[in-house]
Amino acid sequence: MKPLAGRGERPLPPRPHSPLIFWLRLSTGSIMAVLCLLAACWADRHLAFLRPYGATGFSLLAMIGCLAGMIVLTLCMGLGSWPRIQHLAIRYRSLHGYIGITTGSLLAMGFLAGTVTLFATPLQEWSQPRLPASETIPLTDIPSVLNHLSDMEHGHYRATDHQYRLTLTSPVSARLSLPAAPELPLGRPAAQILVTQPQAGTVQLYQLVPSPVPAVIGGLHRRMGLPLPESWAMPLVGLICFFYGLALLSGIILLLPGIWRTLMTVRLEGHARRFWLDLHSLLGLYSLPFQLVIALTVALFALAPLLPTGPGLRNSPPTTTGPASRGAAFPESGAGNSPPTTTGPASRGAAFPESGAGNSPPTTTGPASPLPPAVILTQMQAFAPDFRPLTLDYVPALHMRDNLATRQSLHAPLYDASGFHGLPPSGQPYLLLEGTDPRNPLIGRDRGSILLDPHTGTILDSQNLPGRQPLARRILTWCLALHFGSFGGEFVRWLYVILGLCGVGFFHTANQLWLNSHRRRIPGQPAPVETSATLWTARLSEGSLSGCLLGLCGLMVLSPLMSHLHPVTSLTDAVPHDPEQARQEASLTFYALVALSLASYCLFPRRVCRGMILALSAACLSTAVVIVTLHHMMTRTSALEELTMAFAIASLCLWYGAFHVIRSRR
Amino acid sequence: MPGVMAESIYFWSGLLTGTLWAVLLWLQLPGQTPCPEHLNRRTGLICLALSGLLTLTLWSPVFGVAGAFFCLGGWSMTLLCLMPVIWAFISLRRSQPS
Secondary structure (H helix, E strand, O other), X not given: OOOOOOOOOOOOOOOOOOHHHHHXXXXXXXXXXXXXXXXXXXXXXXXXXXXXXXXXXXXXXXXXXXXHHHHHHHHHHHOOOOOOHHHHHHHHHHHHHHHHHHHHHHHHHHHHHHHHHOOHHHHHHHHOOOOOHHHEEEHXXXXXXXXXXXXXXXXXXXXXXXXXXXEEEEOOEEEXXXXXXXXXXXXXXXXXXXXXXXXXXXXXXXXXXXXXXXXXXXXXXXXXXXXXXXXXXXXXXXXXXXXXHHHHHHHHHHHHXXXXXXXXXXXXXXXXXXXXHHHHHHHHHHOHHHHHHHHHHHHHHHHHHHOOOOOOOOOOOOXXXXXXXXXXXXXXXXXXXXXXXXXXXXXXXXXXXXXXXOOOOOOOOOOOOOOOHHHHHHHHHXXXXXXXXXXXXXXXXXXXXXXXXXXXXXXXOOOOOXXXXXXXXXOOOEEEEEEEOOOOOOOOOOOEXXXXXXXXXXXXXXXXOOOOOOHHHHHHHHHHHHHHOOOOHHHHHHHHHHHHHHHHHHHHHHHHHHHHHHOEOOOOOXXXXXXXXXXXXXXXXXXXXXXXXXXXXXXXXHHHHOOEEEEEOOHHHOOOOOHHHHHHHHHHHHHHHHHHHHXXXXXXXXXXXXXXXXXXXXXXXXXXXXXXXXXXXXXXOHHHHHXXXXXXXXXXHHHHHHHHHHHOOO | OHHHHHHHHHXXXXXXXXXXXXXXXXXXXXXXXXXXXXXXXXXXXXXHHHHHHHHHHHHHHHXXXXXXXXXXXXXXXXXXXXXXXXXXXXXHHHHOOO
């Protein structure tokens, strides 16, 4: 390239890459990006000083590898003989555009589903029918209620052999439930037996079937709406996020020099292309830190389970002796901590066998009774004063093992910050105490946790306890908390709702911008003409996003209808429930609604489809609010009232949008 | 209960100063902003720094130091994404003859 045409003349405008050079640079950059990730794996395997950090170190290295990969890929596309920023921008233009149009719709669906996933836990409660008034049991009565339950079941049930869960409703009372099947965080929820105490000395049982909808929406978010199994979708999601990071970096280089003077300007009048460009650059630039964090962490979630990991993720035990657990109020793990001598059927953490199979009474030579919850909570308060416990899960010695197959079967995320050592080995009973902390980041979507020995109260694993973590774990926790919005409580959750919707707008404006740029301009005609490429791309991109909106609103109607509560006389009388079937029904409903939207966009004019889909979505959301308000009125808490209010406002906005689209002429 | 009250006061005061910080930052950036004539750049930057520090100080007891930093970042990102769009609508309304 000739840099200057002559003395006093302006430099010649550079030309974009030829296709051959473009693909050569893209291939070289991709290979170097893969090498960055492999270098992270190599460092995790071979550098001795990284080994003590285990899964934490591997996750941080993988994230650094992803960031390095994105930067290397960007530089490979942009660097050349004339590295002026204007020239770089021209080199990036086509790459940025094509990445945007190919991945924009999937990312928009991921962001929309992710916004709903922020409310997964309240949505589960919101969908539940009215619970009996006697559901709350004082913590001091829990041991006696478990004894009554054992008497009622004639020895078929023993608290030391089966998992039970206490969901704290106040500092001195809790809801007692027995999960009917194994569960993993963010995975498919299992039915539960709710134990209530109508009067002192009596026990009444209810079977509670939870709604599969929050977990289904979580899965859609992780797979970006792709109708594929998680293990198949993850490589694709990782690749998309890699290119999403590249598009963000190239976008900054591409846009900043040109738009600096009009940085805060949104031109509502004039050419449509200018309006979409203003909006796209505004949303992209001001939510850039948020977008970069999302791109980087999703690349970690998607690629980490695929990488050839060393001791980091697979072989190291959980950190039990970090600075967080030293000098603790609880004694350290180890002393007097021999595994119990349970020889019963492999209950895998279930309260009772699923579908009535294998109902023989367990033959356990009884270990000591677990510590009462009130004692555990008092000790926990002294150990971590800012930690606010929400649930206590007492899990027996024979519990399920956390591995890839279990995660796939329960549709749980394949990535976990603790690797496959989130649970103690089989033979070790444990008490999982989950809770929140307003002053510290949480490693989970909405909670942190600590693992204790239920009989002695010794700490088994405190690496996920907020505010008591070693530095490396704390850095990783911040990275994940910035993805989940799991810090700062309700305030940050609502901020993330707005930023998530801004993200959806960002990808939608990107698609509109690309379409406006590629419509053919004919001299003498005021408006550009659609080509077949722009026509079908517009239909598919808008149809998929509208379909995702309709599908999510449809799932909201389905959610309260799929959750049931009915009384049962004993644990073995529980009605068999197939959670996998319920999950499949919810998924099928979502994809049917997406298909309906895509078909209508392909058959009818876009304006008609827009109005119709918005009206249908508004109708679905309004129906969901009415169903929950009429049937579940007594379950209201302030958080659920907030959710009802939010859905009501969202449905009003959708109704307004539908009427606005129908009334408008364009 | 007094602790909850104090936290609430810190949070809402921080929200107010955080909003001020985001608005001042918006006014300093180029483009179509309602930059008042009497607010010169130097005064604007001093007010920006003071409001930022005040927000971090007020939010630190509520969210922790790092949490306050990220909350301020998130709040200003949200406002900077929304304010120009709202301002564009207001400007359009004002420019159109009634």
